[in-house]
Amino acid sequence: MKIRLYLLFLLFTTFVFAQQKQVVTSIDTIKNKIGAEFKLSIKTTVDTSSKVIFPKLKNFGALEVIQSYPIDTVKMDGRYELVKKYGLTQFDSGRYVIPSIKIFINSKPFMTDSLLVEVANVKVDTLKQKMFDIKNIAPADNSIGNWWKYLLILALIIGIGAFIYWYIKKHQKKKLEEEIFKTPIEKATSLLNNLEKKELWQKGEVKAYYSELTDIARNYIEEAIEIPAMESTTSELIQGLKAASVKKKMTVSQETIENLERVLKQADLVKFAKSKPLDFEITEDRNKIQKAILTLDSSIPVEVPVEEDTLLNEAQRQKQIQIQLRKKRKKRIVLTISSIAFILVATTTFFIVLKGFDFVKDNIFGNASxxxxxxxxxxxxxxxxxxxxxxxxxxxxxxxxxxxxxxxxxxxxxxxxxxxxxxxxxxxxxxxxxxxxxxxxxxxxxxxxxxxxxxxxxxxxxxxxxxxxxxxxxxxxxxxxxxxxxxxxxxxxxxxxxxxxxxxxxxxxxxxxxxxxxxxxxxxxxxxxxxxxxxxxxxxxxx
Missing domain, CATH: 3.40.1000.10 (Mog1/PsbP, alpha/beta/alpha sandwich)
Incomplete structure (x- = not known):
């Protein structure tokens, strides 16, 4: 019996010793001032495959957890030493017990040691320490991170300037392209090709497609045959075209005029009556317009100019194009710079009115102090x-x-x-x-x-x-x-x-x-x- 009791006692003390060594509890100080931080450390050494869970607590007894620090991990001889720290505090003086808590290692609980700490009052000597009035509420320092606001303003100004430049360039380029076509038929053919490249009706924009298609035809008729086609209704346009063909001695077939009239009326139905032609009908209408324009152009009597005059006119035309290009490029640059300058002045004025000149000077131009x-x-x-x-x-x-x-x-x-x-x-x-x-x-x-x-x-x-x-x-x-x-x-x-x-x-x-x-x-x-x-x-x- 004595041997059995001895073995049992030996096993029990070995178990307790192993458990105590498994989890080690310590604290940086046992005496501190009110509101000061105690750092509680819990250390354990485990295998690399072990799973350790430290508790997430808001309080350790009467002590409040003000910060839970990340776990420090150190590898030693194939094992991990894990150290978990908690920042604790108390705002009342007295003695307090940090109770034992459970640490789970591979789902098995281990208890930490309880500790006694003392919180002392802060001595205040009003004879030596000056007393001051309570200060007014001060605004929070928001200087950190303000740089992104100025970067955003700069990016916005650059973006607006780039958009203005692109918009002016695009519209001037489009206008210039319209100006440099040699003949109305060349312009109409080019615009028809560009219309097909846009693939408007394939994207479901049938109304926009027919509107642009008929505008190309009307614009050609107005420039080549010299009748007010853009402002005329379909019936007025057809009547004016018939009258102009007789006056100019144009050999235009009745079929050409009927095809043109049919497409114009189809476009009116699409634009005003929400008609939806089939795909093959749209393709046929485009071909009819192109054929009508080519037929009308071939039927216009041609005046043969003198060769010298033709060469002279072409040289003058090219010279005028280059002059226009330079003028438009210069105008585009000046307008873009003026727009950016206006935005800068307006933004600066806004901040001066809102914050004052010193704010603009210090935050935009910089202040060493x-x-x-x-x-x-x-x-x-x-x-x-x-x-x-x-x-x-x-x-x-x-x-x-x-x-x-x-x-x-x-x-x-x-x-x-x-x-x-x-x-x-x-x-x-x-x-x-x-x-x-x-x-x-x-x-x-x-x-x-x-x-x-x-x-x-x-x-x-x-x-x-x-x-x-x-x-x-x-x-x-x-x-x-x-x-x-x-x-x-x-x-x-x-x-x-x-x-x-x-x-x-x-x-x-x-x-x-x-x-x-x-x-x-x-x-x-x-x-x-x-x-x-x-x-x-x-x-x-x-x-």
Whole structure:
């Protein structure tokens, strides 16, 4: 009996040990602030053919799931290590239990470990932390992705211009083709061939087919025999044709006139009475029209021109055609450019009326400060004592030791400076940190005077200085100077007015300095400056 109990206990502990090793539960921290994220990790190692199902939960006990991270998969020695992470949070202080949950591996349940976490209140010291009024609701930043709107407007303008060009070209080409036919019969024959290529009646457009077919016949009769065929009814046209054939001594058979009249009446029935001829009838009507036109053309008396006059007229005709082609091409280009210019002016005017001139200038023609503000910002630490700050661009190390007086450099043990832009630009950020050889209290007012004098030595003119105390969000106090100065462009001798802000913080044996200046009245630069200064975090001096 003792042996059996021992074996049973051994099997049970082996099973429990295997189950515990199958699923491993961990958390990144057991103490956190209200609203902060706990990252719960569940890890298991399985065969490559195993199927693992992690639960989709909105809550782990009293903790809320704010994010379910993708499963990390690592292949090791023919097996997979799967790690599933959940982001949890709680907005009330206290101690909370993360309960066990089921993980299914090949449809078999495995339980995770339960964990105890603590959520603490955030301490607020109203004596050190400044209190501010509640800000108004700010519109959401919709700058990301706006580029597609301008691309769409550009594509629309190009599309409209291309359509106008195509439309003008098509209609002028059609008109020009009508003008360059040598004789009415040549024009009528060409139009009949083009009509057949369109295959209108084969597509069910019988009315359009008969309308164009009879227009070709009427237009030929009007041009060749010189009677008002286009405005006449069928009966009026036939009567006018009979009278013209007698007057012009044309040898036209009665059959030709009857065939023409029959087709014209058939066309009237199709157009006005919705008649639907059969396919073979349509083909016969087309042949009758073509035969009638050819017969009429052959019956018109021909005047034989003098050969020299014929050659001269042909040369003049070709010359006129080339002149017309050049004129029409030039007119088409001018009209297209004018249309696009009108669309551009109308679109720009619309946006100016709707959004204002500054919006059009900044979004269509571009604004360097706006691009900085809406770009990807970088948060980094610079110098010693360290300054953690967020800037629109990475600040690059610069050497300012050569610009300082020798007696001042004799007191400095270490100096590090980082900047974006140059002193001659319209936007400039500079950070400097100093370690002095001797520790002691630093006079911020004198240090600020030295920093401003350095700006003046580099070209700042007519400097206006205002000073006030400054305090970071962590409650560290410093000195702020702000105002304006003028910068002279040495090439053009023009003057630009700039707005500057300078911050100084002191530590025992260390100094931290931030200077920003930009063109006065630049709203985007003002927003950059506010964002930069509100992000300032200071570190203690490291030995």
């Amino acid at each position: 706006k691009e900085l503000l809406e770009g990807e910002w970088i948060k980094s630490e610079y110098g010693n004592p360290g300054i953690i700050i967020e800037t629109p661009k990475v600040l690059k190390r610069v050497d300012l030791t050569k610009t300082l007086p020798k007696d001042g450099m004799a007191l400095i043990k270490e100096m590090q400076s980082f900047a974006y832009g140059t002193i001659q630009d319209n936007f400039y950020i500079m950070i400097s940190t100093l370690k002095y050889k001797k520790e002691g209290e630093i006079d911020l007012a004198k240090s600020m005077d030295g920093a401003l004098q350095s700006l003046e030595s580099k070209g700042a003119k007519n400097m206006i200085v205002k000073q006030e105390d400054f305090e970071t969000k962590e409650g560290i106090k410093g000195l702020k100077a702000y105002g304006t100065f003028s910068k002279i462009n040495s090439a053009t001798q023009s003057s630009t007015k700039l707005y500057y802000e300078a911050l100084l913080f002191s530590q025992e044996g260390g100094l931290q300095q931030i200077i920003i200046f930009h063109e006065e009245g630049d709203d985007y630069a003002n927003q950059i400056s506010e964002r930069v200064l509100s992000s300032v975090e200071l570190k203690q001096l490291s030995k």
